[in-house]
Amino acid sequence: MAVSLFAVIVDCKNPREQADFWALALSWPVTERNPDEFQVGDPTHGSVSLYFMKVPEPKIMKNRLHIDLLADGSMDAEVARLVASGAQVVEVREDPDSFDNPDRWTVMLDPEGNEFCVTSSLTLTGWR
Numbered sequence: 001m002a003v004s005l006f007a008v009i010v011d012c013k014n015p016r017e018q019a020d021f022w023a024l025a026l027s028w029p030v031t032e033r034n035p036d037e038f039q040v041g042d043p044t045h046g047s048v049s050l051y052f053m054k055v056p057e058p059k060i061m062k063n064r065l066h067i068d069l070l071a072d073g074s075m076d077a078e079v080a081r082l083v084a085s086g087a088q089v090v091e092v093r094e095d096p097d098s099f100d101n102p103d104r105w106t107v108m109l110d111p112e113g114n115e116f117c118v119t120s121s122l123t124l125t126g127w128r
Contacts, residue, residue: 006049025069025082036053068105
């Protein structure tokens with residue numbers, strides 16, 4: 001039996017706000033599927049969607065799974081755009097030059113404090 005990745009589910013306090021932020025970040029539309037459940041997906045490629053669902057409990061620790069965004073141009077410009085949309089910068093990280101494929105990325109928080117990273121196709125190395 002074949003299986004494929006269908007959706008990444010994000011539990012949140014305010015799913016509409018989260019969906020709006022990620023729709024803006026990815027330039028994808030938001031669809032309300034059920035009360036307090038919103039899908040953000042690329043309608044042209046049928047790729048994996050982000051799905052935001054309301055839950056009663058708050059986020060209490062670092063995510064064990066996170067989203068990485070790849071900017072076509074400057075990472076700094078994309079970070080500034082996301083900050084203007086409600087994200088926060090945690091820090092900029094860089095691999096040591098001794099790595100085979102050193103990268104540079106910015107760790108950020110979305111409006112509910114979920115960690116995600118931004119890097120750039122201008123500096124990313126070693127990915128297929």
